[in-house]
Amino acid sequence: MKYLTLLFLFISFGAFCQDIIPTKNGDITINPITHGTLVLEYNDQVIYVDPYGGAAAFDDQKKPTLVLITDIHGDHLNQETLNGLDLKEAILVVPQAVADKLPKGSGKSIVVIGNDLSETINKVKITAIPMYNLPETSDSRHPKGRGNGYIVHLGGKQIYLSGDTEDIPEMRALKNIDVAFVCMNLPYTMDVEQAASAVAEFKPTIVYPYHYRGTEGLSDVEKFKTLVNESAPKVDVRLRNWYQ
Known part of the structure; x- marks a missing residue:
């Protein structure tokens, strides 16, 4: 993979910090919110991920x-948060299990994507990636096919x-990912x-x-950074405080 020339801008304000990643056609702005929630901005698109909090x-x-x-879990599908947001112009992109729980008339429209499928919405291509627990069991917190990584x-x-996943083969097989957001919290994910x-x-x-x-508090993300860079020193591990 050709490594990118990246401009990093860190701005601290309130509970937020911004990272800005340039592209040939405009900047991508990353706004961490909390836990698994963030906002991506690119040109005229504003993308909320798992609005919660x-x-x-x-x-x-x-x-x-x-x-x-x-x-479908409350830190991903949080109806109270959704009810307080202005979603009149927002298209909701969800797996079927989430669509089944959303009230009628949610957002401008709802687009359902299943694992391994893609849709182009507002000129943004979105691909759904499996997310699930291992081993696969009937009582899994996150059975394969119910939820989506993206x-x-x-x-x-x-x-x-x-999303909520363990280190599944589908994640390990990813290619040419420029920016990754990866979960790590036992006993729910990995x-x-x-x-x-x-x-x-x-x-x-x-x-x-x-x-x-x-359940035992916050994971040791400094240890994560050390372990990644021991094996893959060119990966830029960026630690942000998601729990201010």
Whole structure:
């Protein structure tokens, strides 16, 4: 993979910090919100990912044009937060299990994408990637096929959003990922070692550990950074405080 020439801008304001990644056709702005929630901006598109934490958390954000929801759990599909947002011009991109739970008339429209399928919406290509727990069992918190990770294609870059997953073969097989958001919180997803091993295999240009609050508190993201860079020193591991 050809490594990108990246401009990094860190701006601290309130609960947010911005990273700006240039592309040939405009900047991608990354706004971490909390836990597994973030906002991506690119030209005229404003993409909310798993809106959670209450609508007030988005007071400083532009109104969404797209909303991606990965799964049915309350830290991903959070109806209280959705109810407080202005979604009149937002297309909701969801797996079928989420669509089944959304109230009629949610957003401008709802587009259902299944695992391994793609849709181009508002000129943004979105590919749904499996996300699930291992081993696959009947009582799994995240059975294969119910939820989606996503690859969002913006300005020639590929942005991977893991959703709630373990280090599944589909993640390890990813190619040419420019920016990755990877979860790590036991007992719901995977531990730091699993996440680092997977990232070292698919080698995104940049990776953000996110969704790292578990039953025992916050995962050791410094350890994640160390483990990734021992095996894949060219991967830019960016640590941000998602739990201010």
